[in-house]
Amino acid sequence: MTENIFSGNTKRKKGKIGMQIYLAGNCGAEMRPLMVSIAEYIRKIKLTSKEKINVYCPFELQIDEKDEHGKWKMTQEVWGTKVFLFDEDAIRKCDLFLMISEGRISSAGTNFELGLAYGLKKRTSVIQITREDTSLMTWGGSTDFINLREPICLYLPTKKQIFDNQRELYESALKTLKEKITTIILNAYRNGDPIKDICLTHLT
DSSP states (O other): OOOOOOOSOOSOOTTOOSEEEEEEEOOSTTTHHHHHHHHHHHTTOOSSSSOOEEEEOGGGOOOOOBOTTSOBSSOHHHHHHHHHHHHHHHHHHOSEEEEEEOOSSOOHHHHHHHHHHHHTTOEEEEEEOSSSOBOHHHHHTOSEEEEOSSOGGGGOTTSHHHHHHSHHHHHHHHHHHHHHHHHHHHHHHTTOOOOBOOOSSOBO
């Protein structure tokens, strides 16, 4: 464990019921099934018999419809602005910002969201699922940081040829990921001390 220099107001308000989590990460075609699986898993985590977790996932947001000709009704600029405002509002309201990171070269949108959450003094938890280099800004801007020793990105089901040959490795890595997510969430719910692992990759 290393010293955490984050000085923001990362604690949940006393007396608040339930927990609001913002789930951030790459939602491209290759990563989406994993992100969907993570969101579904988090919703099953029980805080208490009366308290539940609400998860906001940007990739689940649906705000546009198609007309009778099959074309989107909104311009991309209007759509983009609405998505941005919905996501920004969700970050402002969340108790925990949870980022699934692929390393230094990751989604520009996700990196921006982390910066916003940090600026708003939210509890920011990052789980890196690759062995790629780690951005020092991501590591420094996280209240909690965990490296997966089993890089699940190597065995994603969307990489079918690899997945078929490495199914057991994927299942093992997914189990570990879920355990880490549970630890992060329950610790944040209890206003526990930061969980800041030593970075197993190269900080740059």
